[in-house]
Amino acid sequence: xxxxxxxxxxxxxxxxxxxxxxxxxxxxxxxxxxxxxxxxxxxxxxxxxxxxxxxxxxxxxxxxxxxxxxxxxxxxxxxxxxxxxxxxxxxxxxxxxxxxxxxxxxxxxxxxxxxxxxxxxxxxxxxxxxxxxxxxxxxxxxxxxxxxxxxxxxxxxxxxxxxxxxxxxxxxxxxxxxxxxxxxxxxxxxxxxxxxxxxxxxxxxxxxxxxxxxxxxxxxxxxxxxxxxxxxxxxxxxxxxxxxxxxxxxxxxxxxxxxxxxxxxxxxxxxxxxxxxxxxxxxxxxxxxxxxxxxxxxxxxxxxxxxxxxxxxxxxxxxxxxxxxxxxxxxxxxxxxxxxxxxxxxxxxxxxxxxxxxxxxxxxxxxxxxxxxxxxx
Numbered sequence: 217x218x219x220x221x222x223x224x225x226x227x228x229x230x231x232x233x234x235x236x237x238x239x240x241x242x243x244x245x246x247x248x249x250x251x252x253x254x255x256x257x258x259x260x261x262x263x264x265x266x267x268x269x270x271x272x273x274x275x276x277x278x279x280x281x282x283x284x285x286x287x288x289x290x291x292x293x294x295x296x297x298x299x300x301x302x303x304x305x306x307x308x309x310x311x312x313x314x315x316x317x318x319x320x321x322x323x324x325x326x327x328x329x330x331x332x333x334x335x336x337x338x339x340x341x342x343x344x345x346x347x348x349x350x351x352x353x354x355x356x357x358x359x360x361x362x363x364x365x366x367x368x369x370x371x372x373x374x375x376x377x378x379x380x381x382x383x384x385x386x387x388x389x390x391x392x393x394x395x396x397x398x399x400x401x402x403x404x405x406x407x408x409x410x411x412x413x414x415x416x417x418x419x420x421x422x423x424x425x426x427x428x429x430x431x432x433x434x435x436x437x438x439x440x441x442x443x444x445x446x447x448x449x450x451x452x453x454x455x456x457x458x459x460x461x462x463x464x465x466x467x468x469x470x471x472x473x474x475x476x477x478x479x480x481x482x483x484x485x486x487x488x489x490x491x492x493x494x495x496x497x498x499x500x501x502x503x504x505x506x507x508x509x510x511x512x513x514x515x516x517x518x519x520x521x522x523x524x525x526x527x528x529x530x531x532x533x534x535x536x537x538x539x540x541x542x543x544x545x546x547x548x549x550x551x552x553x554x555x556x557x558x559x560x561x562x563x564x565x566x567x568x569x570x571x572x573x574x575x576x577x578x579x580x581x582x583x584x585x586x587x588x589x590x591x592x593x
Contacts, residue, residue: 226491238282247274279559341381
């Protein structure tokens with residue numbers, strides 16, 4: 217492939233154009249405080265710290281969670297950064313995320329990325345997360361915000377604890393699956409890729425912890441409405457994961473690479489196909505949202521038992537206000553997913569992870585040259 221070869225990216229910003237982009241006003245504080253802490257922990261190598269600011273994880277969190285307060289945003293920024301470096305070290309074992317290789321001559325770099333201790337069936341998601349090599353730093357006494365987070369987790373509902381444990385295990389399984397495929401030079405099937413991609417960034421883990429801090433609440437529904445919420449969540453995660461991994465060149469767990477391998481497509485052909493997939497996933501997300509909101513609106517206007525399992529129970533108890541609260545919970549959760557979709561796609565052009573310092577130019581014109589070097593430092 218010649219160095220001057222180029223390809224055109226799908227118009228992702230056009231696809232998600234209906235979504236609003238919101239920014240948390242505490243972005244600078246949370247970013248600066250998190251970076252200061254990470255520089256002082258001794259957990260990261262000099263090389264890793266050199267591109268900490270240019271990846272702009274703090275900005276990503278501020279866009280994903282535009283309404284939370286500064287302590288909440290600080291915790292989410294710390295956690296997201298640790299998960300990012302975990303994935304980066306995992307890829308340094310054989311594939312590149314587009315960043316320079318980690319300097320393994322330094323002791324801190326020798327920690328295996330994504331490494332969890334051996335688990336038992338009795339361990340909670342919190343204990344599994346604490347066993348992660350990088351995330352052990354979350355327990356150090358000086359980080360009072362993180363200690364507060366774990367105290368909240370220990371007092372959380374059993375429903376949340378079960379969901380959080382499932383999220384941590386899914387993240388762990390995705391990381392292990394990537395390692396196994398890479399060690400065997402296996403390009404996953406499209407179906408396998410979709411399942412791995414939803415979990416490989418730890419998105420569920422971060423969102424569960426955001427819920428724990430009352431940024432939003434996952435709607436605990438049943439029946440048809442619960443199925444709609446799951447479709448909403450999965451399609452949101454697909455848009456997020458595919459948008460990121462479409463732009464992560466040089467990896468076998470890249471949507472474009474998977475499509476090229478299994479469908480015998482050129483780079484541009486796979487780019488076009490990935491754009492179609494992302495557009496279809498976003499369309500499915502919007503359809504699920506409309507279906508859910510239409511149900512809520514009909515229930516509000518006619519008192520029809522759309523959310524029958526909720527409405528009939530609450531009506532019999534004489535507390536219709538609770539039904540309105542559930543409706544608001546659902547709307548708030550949908551808003552949170554929309555914030556995350558918009559955040560990730562806009563952030564992809566701001567971080568130097570994918571396009572180096574040319575993200576603005578690529579966002580405007582849509583063309584990428586294969587000799588583009590991400591993250592210069």
